[in-house]
Amino acid sequence: MRQSRDSAREIWGKRTPHPADQRWPARVDERVKEEPDRWVQSACVLCSNGCGCDIGVKDGRIVGVRGRAVDVVNFGRMGPKGLNGWEANNSPDRLTTPLIRRAGRLEPTSWDEAMSLIAQRTRDIRDRYTSSAIGFYTSGQLFLEEYYTLAMIGKAGLGTPHMDGNTRLCTATAAAALKETFGSDGQPGAYEDIDVTDCIVLVGHNMAATDTVLWMRILDRLAAPDPPKLIVIDPRHTATAEKADVHLAPKVGTNLALLNGLLHLLIDGGHADHSFIDAHTRGFDVLTEIVREYTPGRVEEITHVHPADLRRAADIIAASKGLVSTCLQGVYQSNQATATACQVNNLNLILGRIGRPGCGILQMNGQPTSQNTRETGADGDLPGFRNWANMEHIRELARLWNVEPDIIPHWSPPTHALEMFHHCETGSIRMLWISATNPAVSMPNLPRIRAILEKEELFVVAQDAFMTETTQLADVVLPAAIWGEKTGCFTNVSRTVHISHKAVDPPGAARSDLDIWLDYARRMEFRDKDGAPLIKWSDAEGAFDAWRECSRGRPCDYSGLSYAKLTGGSGIPWPVNEAHPNGSVRIYEDLRFPTDPEFCEHFGSDLDTGAPWDETKFRAFEPDGRAFLKGTHYRPPTEEPDAEYPIYLTTGRLVYHFHTRTKTGRSKPLRDAAPEERVQIARADAQRIGIGEGDWVRITSRRGSVEARATLGDIAPGHAFVPFHFGYWDGPGHAQAANELTLFEWDPISKQPHFKYAAVRLERVDEPSSKQPIQVNLDPEQTGGDPSLASAALRAVKGAAKAAVQAVTPGKPRAHLADYLGLLDESEKRLIKAFDQVRETHPDTPDVVTECKMFAEWASQATVSLQPFIARYGERLEDEPERLDKALLVQRKQAGFDLLRDMHDLFLLVNESLISVTVLDQAALALRDEDLRSVLENIRSHNDRMREWLYARCRQAAPQVLVVPS
Structure with a gap:
């Protein structure tokens, strides 16, 4: 063993002070277990800093790492996770062969059988439920080339709007x-x-x-x-x-x-x-x-x-x-x-x-490659920071990919992660492909998440390097190569792009995520509009070159970068192009911001x-x-402490672990430094409750309970802190995951979950008494799986969740387009009746007579134009109660106030029709039914003109009617 410091104890190392007019001095940190045969250029993936490093290799195995002194991000320094986390690559419980669930058991299988099953299930679900029944949930741990490939598969191959990652939880x-x-x-x-x-x-x-x-x-x-x-x-x-x-x-x-x-x-x-x-x-x-x-x-x-x-x-x-x-x-x-x-x-x-x-x-950012999910569109946005609401950006992307614009999801904002899981819960998403992340520990309200992943009608694919709480619940598990075992690029918070070269082969039959998705694209036979394969590359460098062109001219411009340029020196910050051939330390130096529409x-x-x-x-x-310069007023959180739950819980990270410890928990120095879950409590609160240092504490929210030992002090009174890293794959024997307690809610704009507050109560206990919610079989390749590993408690939760979902979506699943077509048809018929009634009520008001006659004719044309689509998509199965007739089709007298009220009611009826048009237009976009869109646009145009006239007529009538007594 050779190491520059024991980073578990000396976390930040020795100081190298420098004044503001000098560059940060280099300091090379290193930890190797054996003398390497060779060093391979890379960068660290265990926090968002993105430190340049070299991987030490001996006899085909990773034996250590060292910082790269030339790299502008770290000048050779590394943190405790970077210096120790590589040990996970050599862990004996790596997944090495695909697994398929048969009769409740995960059993080893071949790549061909696993991928054939995935492709067939994709086609079956797409053909029966459309591509909108398929979702992808990825990570902030993969490489740019993998994200871009996945983005093209989802957006241009399948055309699904459901693509996000655990970057939704952090960035x-x-x-x-x-x-x-x-x-x-x-x-x-x-x-x-x-x-x-x-x-x-x-x-x-x-x-x-x-x-x-x-x-x-x-x-x-x-x-x-x-x-x-x-x-x-x-x-x-x-x-x-x-x-x-x-x-x-x-x-x-x-x-x-x-x-x-x-x-x-x-x-x-x-x-x-x-x-x-x-x-x-x-x-x-x-x-x-x-x-x-x-x-x-x-x-x-x-x-x-x-x-x-x-x-x-x-x-x-x-x-x-x-x-x-x-x-x-x-x-x-x-x-x-x-x-x-x-x-x-x-x-x-x-x-x-x-x-x-x-x-x-x-x-x-919270993760090292999360910037790339945003750049490439693997998190739901459009590649190259394009605007999903700008049709020219959609057409530009379609030209680049040589596909029709309508296949690219742009009919509504991208689906965020928690909404995707909710769609899975209600049965709207039938297939969920999870890569390099562990939502069964990292998502909020874990009882709910586990119940969703266990749904029998949800086909779950999970690709990972290890068995986790999530892979334990999957239908197909694909063994994935990880950092050091594949080549690719990633970008840190400071926009610095690094290349990580393959240092060793992955264990067994494990494959890179890129190779898995290239195989999937081939089996699905995704094509461009000329009939050529949609994905035109076969390796990481080819994917990177394609991405360079996609980013050209956009804020994240990589067009001046190449694998050769990134190899041998430091990482390079984008934009890198003809104007900035050596990269850009900072942007907006000209004080012009990218807000042009x-x-x-x-x-x-x-x-x-x-x-x-x-x-x-x-x-x-x-x-x-x-x-x-946007601003708004403070509003209190949705859940605050009360008499029953008097403490605010907040969650967060520890210096020694990353996410759900899938890697860092398999490094002995890091595991020894932070072996178990702890709860941090203010001393005043601990004294009031009767909790001492190291005591077992039960923390209970409205969603569940966990147990952890107490650490006292260094937190404001009325608060408690629990790290979110600890789950169940290493068998703690009791409930300990912080997200058993957290809320399933999100920010209205970013849709990021609210992990930082939940009302809880604390109580001292002699020892843990809760049951571990899920057991993880770390070696299913040898045992053939074990259905008993899904605990009785979890099966009960699953059953309850399934019953709840059935209550929401009873009977045989069906598309509801027909129901809204019926709603629109009824709305237009109601408009005919209403305009005719108002015309007959006010025969001495010439403009009302002529306009209402014309509007009734427009509504009649609308009902005729809808009939072919009602025949195509089906009739409504349930009668719509005529709830508006009684309220808005009131027979009134010929008088000024009554005329104003009639105009008001007509305005509301027209808006009722317009919202149905809007909803149906979104569905027609998703179905790529241009004929229906054309009809809907004509109805919208007429109804907009009706609404404008009615709005103006109400404004015109109001002063005389409301001010002058009558």
Whole structure:
């Protein structure tokens, strides 16, 4: 064994201080068990930092790693996960052959049988239920080339809108906030900004644990003669907070109120850069009105942060010349996540601190390749940061892929992960393909998730390197190669692209995710519109070259990159193109942002409701390359402590583990450093409840209970903290997964789940008494599976969940297009009746007579045009109650007030018809039925004109009717 340090004990290593005018010095960290025969270039995949490293290989096995001194991300440094996590590659319980479930057992099979089954089930489900019954749930651990291939399979091969990843759990809010503020994803800051700034603000970001090498970068600046000021916002007193000049510990779920308070102080104190704001932003006046209410006193009432501390933080920010702002899961997974992350953006923007050294925003990621899911479209967005609501972007992508535009899902916002699982729950999604992630531990409300994955009618494919709580519930398990066993690229938070070369072969018959999806595409015979294979590459480099062309001209431009250029030196930050052949340390140096309507990735959203803006509303703000200063008011979380559940639970990461410990739990140094689940409790709360250090504690929410030993202190009173890493694959013997307790709800814009708050109660127990909810067979290839590993308790949950789903979707599944066609047909017939009735009631009002006659004719034409589609798609099975007739088809008299009421009722009836048209048009887009779309567009056009006339007529009549007595 040779190692530069025991990183489990010396987490961040020795300091290498440097002043702001010097580059961060190199320091090479290394840990090898045997002297390598050779070193292979790679980068670490065990946090979002993306540190360049080399893999040591001997006799075809990984024996160690070392940092790459030339790499701009880490200059040779590595954290404890990076130095130790590679041991998982050599774990004896790796999956090495495919498995198929037969009679309840997972049994070994061949690749041909497994892939043939998957392809056949895909075709069966697609043909019976359409491609919208198929979903893909992926990871932030794969490579760019794999994501792009998957995105093409899903979007251009199958045409399913259901594609997302566990990046929804960790980085969705980062992407959403960047789109809301700047019009596109892409980090406006760089790691290099830390080296020169004089002020750093970490919001909900325990960097010392989540991004250890980036924290080393800050520690080295703090140790220099000219250290930056550090402000940390976190309810826990972490190792990060220990180094802060100001530590603000807000009550969980109140981040937005605190940031509104900081903005209030900066604006009220005269520190806003008005020349920058006027030239480069939109929305400052509205933002100012919102934050005016958040005085230090009001902020204290909401957050429990003392006004003097808030003012001190604002003073530090105001007095600095630079500002690096970062945030992570403390923002993203909490109340009003996207709105809060936008306020982090606003801190920099109102001060004009962006686009230059020392001034940047890092909306951090939680995983090393999550940026690539967003870039390539594997998370539901469109590849190249294209706008799903911009039809020209759809056509551009269709030309690139040589497919018809209508196959690419764009008829509604992409389906997010929790909504996909809900579709699985109700039976709307019949096939779910899960790759390199473990939702049976990482998703919220685990009893519900397990019940969904166990549904008999849901065909689950899971590809992973190990048996997990998720693969245990799958119908087909595919053994996957992991980092070090395949070649590919990935991009970190700082937009730096690394290449990871294959160092060793995967064990047994395990295959790379890329090879699995290429095989699937061949078996499905996906074709472009000329009949050629849709996927035109056969290896990783071919996929990368195709991606380069897809990204050309977009914000994430890779067109100037190649495998050769990425090999041998440092990672390179995008955009890399003719204008920036060596990459771009930071973007927006020209202070022009990608908000032009023809170019932007997103038209924006309502920060409270999440409702997307359309292009017309977006253009009305005249963005013209300016950033948006969006804001809103604080609202309390949906679940707050009460007498029964008096403590706020929050969850998060440990420095030693990554996600559900699938890899880090198989590294002895990391497992020994953090072997079990713990619950962190404030000393005052522990004393009140009677809990001592190391005592067993039962934590109970409205969704379940877990048990863990207590750790006391370093957290605000009224709060408890549980890491989310610990599940059941290594057999704890009792319930311990934090997500047994969390809520199945999400942010209205980013759709990221709310892991950071749940009301719980704590009680001391002598020992754990709960049952382990699921058992995992770590070696099904040898035992042939064991149906007893699904516990009786879990089978009971499954049965209850199945009964609940049947209650929601009784009888034989059927498409409901016919029902809405019937609704629209009835609405138009009702309009005929209504217009005729109003015309007869008011014969002496000429415009009403003539217009209502014409409108009734239009409605009659609509009913005739719908009949061929009713014949094609079927009749409604249930009668629609004539609920509107009684309310809106009232026989009135010929009088001014009665005429106004009739116009009002007609307006409502026309809108009833229009919503049916809108719903049916979305379905017609999904079915690619252009004939139906044409008919619906004609009905919409007529009904829009009806509505406009009725609206104007009501406005015209109102003053005389309502003001003059009659």
